[in-house]
Amino acid sequence: MKTILVVDDEEAIRLLYREELSDAGYQVRVAANASEALRMMQQARPDLMTIDIKMPGMDGIELLRKVRETDRDLPIIICTAYGDFKRDFGTWASDAYLTKSADLAELKEKIRELLGRA
């Protein structure tokens, strides 16, 4: 079973993702901020990460950069409420960039694609 690490500062979102992705057959771990996520990464490397951009403390882009410094291959999906972060070159290091939506079909599709590829 593939493990997905969901990084988001909003608890409701974390819950939603955990439940939805678990239903979809993944093992889901969640982190509420970047430092927690980095810690959990050291304990066990997940098969995929979703990162929210806007988070208190270290933001998602910074986290993405940090992860990429040690792990070039880990599939990472940037999930954000903003539509235009893509213009930030920092986001280019991600494998996918999604605008958050209540409809998780796109996210699930992207995860399936990235894991299938890996």
Added chain:
Amino acid sequence: MFPHTPAEQRLEVLSLLYDAWRAISATLELGRLSELIARTAATTLRARTALLRLADSETGELRVASRFDADGGAPCAVADGPVAEAVRREAAPILLPDLRQDARFAALVGSEGAPALCVPLVHQGSVLGTLGLYGRLGGAHGEPATFGEADLTLLMAFSAQAAVAIENARLFAATEQRATELSTLREIEQAIAARLELSAVLEAVVAGALRLLGSQHAQILLWDEGTQTLRYGAAVGPEADRVEAHVFELGRGINGTVALTRQPMILDDYQGSPYALPDFPDIVATITTPVLFGDRLLGVLHSHTTEPGRRFTPDDLRRFQLLATQAAIAIENARLFEDARVRSARLNALSELSRTVTGSLDLQRVFDYVVRAAVDLLALALARVYVWQEAADLLHLQASAGAPDLIPYPREAFKPGEGVVGTVFSSLAAMTITDAGNDPAYAEQAWARQVGVKSVAVIPLLLGERAVGVLSVSRRAHRPFDPEEISLLTSFAQHAAIAIENARLFQESERLAQDNLLRLREISILNEIGMAMQGTMHLDALLQVILTGVTFGRGLGFNRAILLLVDESRRVLEGRMGVGPSSGEEAARVWSALESPSRSLREVIALRAVHLREGADAAFDHLARSLVVPLRRDAGVLALTALEARPSRIADARHDPRVRPEWEGRLDVEEFACVPLVAKGKVVGVIAVDNKFNGKPITDEDLELLSVFATQAGLAVESARVYTHLEEASREIQRSHHQLLHRERLATLGEMAAHVVHEVRNPLVSIGGFARRLARRLASREPEGQYAQIIAREVDRLERIVRDVQGMSREVRPALVQTDLHTLLQDCLVLFAERFAEQRVQLRLELDARPPVLPLDSVQLKQAMVNLVANALEAMADGGTLTLATRVTRGEGGQSVDASTGQLGSDERSEETADLPNRPVDESTNRRAVAEWVEVSVSDTGGGIPQEILDEVFNPFFTTKEAGTGLGLTLVRRIVRVHGGRVEVENRPGEGVTFRLWLPMATVPRGGAVVI
């Protein structure tokens, strides 16, 4: 046969005489009669030879008229001249048994001798001749071989009868000759009288003379009072040619002598006479008579013969004189007639000339008539009129007539004082030259020699004390111009001078009248146009009024006109309007329909302007509007007209270097004119006119009037432009004001949105996400499952609103990354999988076989596609088919109407970011750079958009549905545009709608970065 008894003898004699009489009275022809007399006498009296001699009527000499020699024996070779002389002298017969018996006649016969019987032929006491019989044939019954008394008696009786017969015959011949002569004379007279032309008369006279005299040559020489010589008149016969060149002074030769003495003469021996001329060595005899009319010598009639022995008789002379008398009358008549004819022709010509001069103001016609008439009347080789041109101070050749080889005269112009022409012009006095080829005064001596011009007269065209030209006439003959001819030519010259003056006066007055007319026309047209212009300040309407005025038949009346205005910013002349029917018939139809006399110019202009607004003259208007001429000196005459602010007329457009094929050349006309539209000293435009259909030449007056008109029109155009500018400026201000408000609103909205969106979005994700979960879990439970669904749907709606607002408020510069469009589309479709199923909408994919990879901002484009798909699905609430298609095309994909930009509201347009192109595909740089386009289309079967709102769909905040902000399609277009593409909507009412996007494959719009 010889009688023996007196009675028998008597009877025999009578019978013989009767037979002889019968024989000789059978003819009246003298020759035949003579023959018969000799034969009858010889046969009757058995003479071996009979000789009939007749006295010559002039010389009295007894000439042998006939001789008869009997057959059956040698003729008696006798020359009985002396016998006959003796008989005539004595008027008594001679009877000799042998001629040798008389010593006078012994020598006449040979040694054998011969009996002789010779009797006189006596008529009314005079001896006409003799009849002699010589030698006698022996009779069958031994009759005597000599003549006896009985024979004498018989012959005497016979000769008396013969004399009567001869006299009869002679009388008859004389009468007949007389009759012949008279009839010949009458015929000649008739022939002569029937001719009125001198040369014909003379020819008839010499032909008559030849007939009358039966000679070989006849001629008539005419007396020339002026030169006191005899000159050739006419001649007939083998020597006619020789005589032609001869001129006889008085007293020279036989002709000169007869002319001098006025006495007729016959020369029997021309060569032996003192009058013989060495030129005529073969003349034998001549007959010459003066031709006198009263006591006036008209000429000499002459005939001669080259036949040896031929002489002319007094009778010939008598008849010749008769002919001369008739000839004199005829010559005089002919001369009178000729004179009258010439006089009448000259009078006619003068009167015709006068009529021409007074009846015509066409100067050229007068000159042409003068030279023509001079040539015809005076039998000239050449006549020319030179007219003084004041400006050049030159005498210019104005008209010529005459022999074709003389017309191309080497000199077209003379300076005053130069040559005969110039001298006559300066001196005001006529001049004549008799041998132009050898006269240094004549300017073109060599030419005169070459073409054989000899006699020249030059007459000044005098107007009071000054000359206005000269009339120059030439002849090829040496004959000088006589005073009468000079007087006629002077008369012609006078008329020509008057004609020149008349024409000058007329032209002057016509010019004045024209000026007035012109001014009147000007004023009335300008006035009318001015009034027509008052009605409108709208530039286009004004241009229509102006061009209508230019092409209006009662106005300036040009066939076609184009108006171009200067565009200062682009430094070009731009065609703004063209008025001109497509054909002459069309033009006639248009104007005849409009130009009812009851309509005022103003009304016509208004009506015509309406025509034009309704699209009349569309083809020409289109041509006019396609003209964009750079304002450079080398850009043809339209540009030059504007740059130099001067009117130009092009007379030969096909060869004029100022006519450029890409601009003026497109008018496709021989002649046209351009005038500048000037306002306040500045050229604001150009009007070009032509007369393509009627080919009427564009005159100086036309051009002048058009220029005046153009000045007025220029002012009007400028006013209208100022007005339009003001109007535009005011509109612009208003628009800016609105725009400002709008922008402020949007900016505030944007800021707010940016702030709110993030805060709102995350809760929405949670609410929506859990609602979906609930909905799935409670799907089988009513009504909870339904409630959850409602929450989920409403959240969807909220999310879209948030997304749209976010899209509108944020900066739209795309982040372009090479992206696989098909993957992006798939990503979008994933979002709608549930809705397709829910709404039972079938998805049809028609994707290009080659997945297009192009620079895209995937977030933005995805948003655009999501909007389009969502719209399509909304239109098909009850099912249908959604077709998503992609197609890679080469070249520009957007030739069809750009509905999105073409139907923009002004508010939306102004909202565009300034540095982004409004119409990317119209930018030539893009058009060139973009070789490939991707066409993406989204079609639904939702029944289409009502036509009346089609124009609105791209407008912001326009929406027909309860769900949505109305920003969706606005956003779509905006996203597509910043990608350098465009969007079209194809509405199929009752069927569905297709939105079609065109995206460039390999280039980006200005301001964007190319990212590969």
